[in-house]
Amino acid sequence: MTLELRNVAKRVGAQTHIHETNLVIAEGSFNILLGTTLSGKTTLMQLMAGIQKPSSGEVWFRGRNVTQMPVQKRNVSMVYQQFINYANLTVYENIASPLRLAKLPEAEVASRVNKAAELLRLVPMLQRRPHELSGGQQQRTAIARAIVKDSDLILLDEPLANLDYKLREELRDELPKLFAGRNAIVIYATTEPTEALLFGGNTATLHEGRVTQFGPTSQTYRRPRDLITAQVFSDPPINTAKVVKRDGEIVLSERIKWPAGKAGTAIPDGEYTLAIRPHHISPIDHGNGRAMVEGRVLVTELSGSESVIHFDLNGRTWVSQSHGIHPFEVGSTARLYVDVEQSLFFNAKRELVT
Amino acid sequence: MNKTFDNRAWWLVVPVFLMVAFNALIPLMTVVNFSVQESFGDNVFFWSGVRWFEQVLNSERFHAALLRQIIFTALVLLIEVPLGLAIALAMPRKGPWVSVCLVLMALPLLIPWNVVGAMWNIFALPDIGFLGKLINSLGIHYNYTRQPLGAWFTTVLMDVWHWTSLVVLLCYAGLVSIPDAYYQAAKVDGARPWAVFRYIQLPKLKHVLTIAILLRFMDSFMIYTEVVVLTGGGPGNSTTFLSIDLVKMALGQFDLGPAAAMSIVYFLIILLASWLFYTLMMRNEAR
Numbered sequence: 001m002t003l004e005l006r007n008v009a010k011r012v013g014a015q016t017h018i019h020e021t022n023l024v025i026a027e028g029s030f031n032i033l034l035g036t037t038l039s040g041k042t043t044l045m046q047l048m049a050g051i052q053k054p055s056s057g058e059v060w061f062r063g064r065n066v067t068q069m070p071v072q073k074r075n076v077s078m079v080y081q082q083f084i085n086y087a088n089l090t091v092y093e094n095i096a097s098p099l100r101l102a103k104l105p106e107a108e109v110a111s112r113v114n115k116a117a118e119l120l121r122l123v124p125m126l127q128r129r130p131h132e133l134s135g136g137q138q139q140r141t142a143i144a145r146a147i148v149k150d151s152d153l154i155l156l157d158e159p160l161a162n163l164d165y166k167l168r169e170e171l172r173d174e175l176p177k178l179f180a181g182r183n184a185i186v187i188y189a190t191t192e193p194t195e196a197l198l199f200g201g202n203t204a205t206l207h208e209g210r211v212t213q214f215g216p217t218s219q220t221y222r223r224p225r226d227l228i229t230a231q232v233f234s235d236p237p238i239n240t241a242k243v244v245k246r247d248g249e250i251v252l253s254e255r256i257k258w259p260a261g262k263a264g265t266a267i268p269d270g271e272y273t274l275a276i277r278p279h280h281i282s283p284i285d286h287g288n289g290r291a292m293v294e295g296r297v298l299v300t301e302l303s304g305s306e307s308v309i310h311f312d313l314n315g316r317t318w319v320s321q322s323h324g325i326h327p328f329e330v331g332s333t334a335r336l337y338v339d340v341e342q343s344l345f346f347n348a349k350r351e352l353v354t
Numbered sequence: 355m356n357k358t359f360d361n362r363a364w365w366l367v368v369p370v371f372l373m374v375a376f377n378a379l380i381p382l383m384t385v386v387n388f389s390v391q392e393s394f395g396d397n398v399f400f401w402s403g404v405r406w407f408e409q410v411l412n413s414e415r416f417h418a419a420l421l422r423q424i425i426f427t428a429l430v431l432l433i434e435v436p437l438g439l440a441i442a443l444a445m446p447r448k449g450p451w452v453s454v455c456l457v458l459m460a461l462p463l464l465i466p467w468n469v470v471g472a473m474w475n476i477f478a479l480p481d482i483g484f485l486g487k488l489i490n491s492l493g494i495h496y497n498y499t500r501q502p503l504g505a506w507f508t509t510v511l512m513d514v515w516h517w518t519s520l521v522v523l524l525c526y527a528g529l530v531s532i533p534d535a536y537y538q539a540a541k542v543d544g545a546r547p548w549a550v551f552r553y554i555q556l557p558k559l560k561h562v563l564t565i566a567i568l569l570r571f572m573d574s575f576m577i578y579t580e581v582v583v584l585t586g587g588g589p590g591n592s593t594t595f596l597s598i599d600l601v602k603m604a605l606g607q608f609d610l611g612p613a614a615a616m617s618i619v620y621f622l623i624i625l626l627a628s629w630l631f632y633t634l635m636m637r638n639e640a641r
Contacts, residue, residue, distance in 0.1 A: 051538060072544035080535045088557040097553075101544050 035206030438521025471583025
């Protein structure tokens with residue numbers, strides 16, 4: 001009872017939009033496609049849905065090969081970044097439109113539309129037209145249309161990207177609840193690592209048309225299989241440095257080194273790429289196993305409760321993200337404490353070493 | 355915010371005011387001037403009130419020309435708008451053919467109006483014109499210089515050839531501005547081509563279609579050059595539309611008073627019709 005991509009690839013002319021991909025997605029699961037713009041999220045979604053046909057490989061759904069089956073026959077619904085509704089139909093008729101196409105009896109249509117409208121808090125707007133709604137309400141209408149018809153596959157292509165901050169948070173809270181208890185496979189594309197972490201579920205990280213890792217979100221985040229995955233799944237960007245491990249020490253340069261700690265002891269001596277997430281570097285020494293580094297402050301971003309400090313470490317720009325307000329002067333030298341136990345080490349092939 | 359008031363700013367408006375005055379208001383006032391007075395030359399005028407207006411509005415000649423004009427405009431709109439829309443829908447959205455189609459479409463619009471008239475004049479001649487010869491060789495007796503019906507057919511055909519492109523280009527611009535996601539959403543929903551047209555394309559084209567109809571209405575209602583060159587308003591008076599009649603009256607007979615009155619009535623008809631149409635089309639937007 002799954003959706004399966006078997007060696008699916010998409011090439012357009014000489015360009016490869018999606019490299020050979022194998023994915024098995026369980027029914028009733030919430031799955032996130034995480035990647036930057038143009039990483040192939042939309043193409044991958046469209047391949048899953050049958051909006052585009054793969055150049056090679058097969059798509060299987062519930063044990064049937066559906067590669068050649070067009071999207072209209074697959075019971076799919078989709079929500080886009082733009083708020084797409086029928087401009088001259090009321091909200092009610094917009095939500096009802098997939099049911100009308102499926103020729104459901106009127107009573108059934110009414111009960112389903114009302115249920116969806118209630119879930120998305122659209123009941124007072126049912127008789128209005130899309131242009132009389134706020135952006136958030138327009139997108140709610142589009143989402144209601146997507147959930148009203150009991151689709152097998154619901155695709156959400158950056159649905160919150162065009163909403164302003166407050167509405168985005170509001171809908172972000174509601175979305176998982178809408179899909180809970182349904183059998184549908186939900187695929188949610190986003191560029192924001194934070195969004196993926198908030199939703200949980202499974203995450204597939206995409207980079208230049210390749211799925212670099214797919215698995216439970218927390219696992220993908222904690223144990224990225226390779227450096228690219230770690231970089232895609234980090235905001236602010238993950239800090240990296242070339243290091244050498246020798247004599248029980250992690251050496252960045254002659255002056256910057258620290259004891260290997262538990263994480264570092266497990267790996268053999270040699271050259272590695274070290275990666276540390278910004279929130280594992282703090283201006284406050286929390287003790288046990290932290291290494292102090294000194295760096296010239298380049299930029300400080302202070303929000304109400306958080307400080308993001310960009311500093312120069314041995315010629316690379318590193319970022320520290322920490323709670324509290326730490327107003328470092330630009331140009332001054334900051335002392336920062338690295339939680340070295342959280343280090344990730346990648347070998348020459350950029351794979352995680354454990 | 356405190357706004358600064360400086361009356362010298364009015365000087366900045368003066369150039370625009372002068373331009374509008376010279377190219378619109380002053381000529382219009384001249385016409386108004388002639389329409390309420392009688393002149394026997396030498397710049398001597400006598401007040402005549404609304405006499406010329408009464409004369410024009412009661413004249414059968416004006417009624418006939420107005421009726422011909424309305425029928426012509428209605429025919430032209432009925433043919434050009436659906437045809438233009440259909441061509442725009444059939445045109446490719448992507449690829450190398452797009453520019454070919456666009457250039458081909460734009461060509462008729464680039465030809466001077468009197469040239470269009472001259473072209474069709476020769477093209478449709480029964481003895482030496484390609485179109486005229488072709489129709490006659492099919493066994494249909496066709497001579498637009500003698501038959502009123504033939505003259506109408508040629509005039510409408512010429513206008514369709516000349517101006518459908520405008521509707522096509524406007525509709526095409528409207529169509530390509532619809533994001534792909536809309537078509538995709540329709541596809542996902544399983545909507546048929548007719549539903550895509552009815553619920554996605556047509557609503558999105560509402561504004562450009564309004565503009566297209568308005569432009570075609572105004573232009574066809576004022577048509578002059580092409581018809582004068584093609585038929586000269588004939589045979590008889592059968593293709594004498596309002597503008598042609600007006601010129602005959604003003605310059606042929608030198609009846610400046612009635613001609614001026616007719617100009618104003620003519621202008622008001624176009625203004626009123628355009629306003630009515632626009633208000634009706636945009637009524638739903640305001641709500």
